[in-house]
Amino acid sequence: xxxxTQSQPEMSVQEAETVTLSCTYDTSESDxxxxxxxxxPSRQMILVIRQEAYKQQNATxxxxxxxxxxxxxxxxxxxxDSQLGDAAMYFCAYRSAGNTGKLIFGQGTTLQVKP
Amino acid sequence: ETGVTQTPRHLVxxxxxxxxxxxxxxxxxxxxxxxxxxxKKPLELMFVxxxxxxxxxxSVPSRFSPECPNxxxxxxxxxxxxxxDSALYLCASSPWTGTKNTGELFFGEGSRxxxx
Numbered sequence: 001x002x003x004x005t006q007s008q009p010e011m012s013v014q015e016a017e018t019v020t021l022s023c024t025y026d027t028s029e030s031d032x033x034x035x036x037x038x039x040x041p042s043r044q045m046i047l048v049i050r051q052e053a054y055k056q057q058n059a060t061x062x063x064x065x066x067x068x069x070x071x072x073x074x075x076x077x078x079x080x081d082s083q084l085g086d087a088a089m090y091f092c093a094y095r096s097a098g099n100t101g102k103l104i105f106g107q108g109t110t111l112q113v114k115p
Numbered sequence: 116e117t118g119v120t121q122t123p124r125h126l127v128x129x130x131x132x133x134x135x136x137x138x139x140x141x142x143x144x145x146x147x148x149x150x151x152x153x154x155k156k157p158l159e160l161m162f163v164x165x166x167x168x169x170x171x172x173x174s175v176p177s178r179f180s181p182e183c184p185n186x187x188x189x190x191x192x193x194x195x196x197x198x199x200d201s202a203l204y205l206c207a208s209s210p211w212t213g214t215k216n217t218g219e220l221f222f223g224e225g226s227r228x229x230x231x
Contacts, residue, residue: 004157035219043203045222091158102148102171103220105158 002027004094006106013082014114021077021109023092031097036077040088051075087113121206121223128196129231136191136226138206145211147189148220149181152203164189196230203227
């Protein structure tokens with residue numbers, strides 16, 4: 001069975017600085033997708049960024065980028081120029097390339113942004 | 116109205132009550148999901164429906180009963196719950212997932228359930 005581990009329950013960053021959130025996963029599959037989701041205090045979870053395992057290039061979305069290391073089964077999220085609105089819980093998630101759409105989530109990392 | 120809408124946002128019930136959570140999506144998706152979010156634990160997948168058919172039941176106790184009358188609506192019927200069932204219940208939807216579809220989920224804001 002696949003598992004996702006986020007080893008940092010809480011992180012903090014100074015506004016305008018850069019922070020990296022860690023995620024590791026375990027799978028025997030070769031084709032899958034990885035996601036980072038953000039859950040602000042209002043609770044609605046939104047997608048931040050996604051990565052297809054068959055792509056070697058790391059995904060980037062504005063200030064958000066990932067470091068995808070397939071061999072090491074590592075998928076970290078880097079947030080550059082942190083803003084107060086980035087404060088939230090961040091979840092790493094894994095999905096097999098099958099048809100069920102089932103996501104497996106990590107435990108989450110709460111990010112605090114200090115002004 | 117767009118996105119995924121969940122009602123009620125908050126629910127308090129006794130262990131002998133029967134209540135239902137409702138989820139509606141306006142995104143034209145064909146898959147819908149129930150997740151349970153408890154403090155200090157990863158999100159737990161409960162049920163998955165594709166085209167109204169249940170494709171996943173993640174060993175959920177029978178006191179939780181899902182219903183999916185069409186691809187836009189999903190219910191979670193609750194009866195004889197336990198205090199440990201208190202949690203945030205999240206509904207999500209996604210496009211029909213094929214081998215080249217990332218199948219990303221779109222979430223509602225959740226229903227906060229408290230069982231007394």
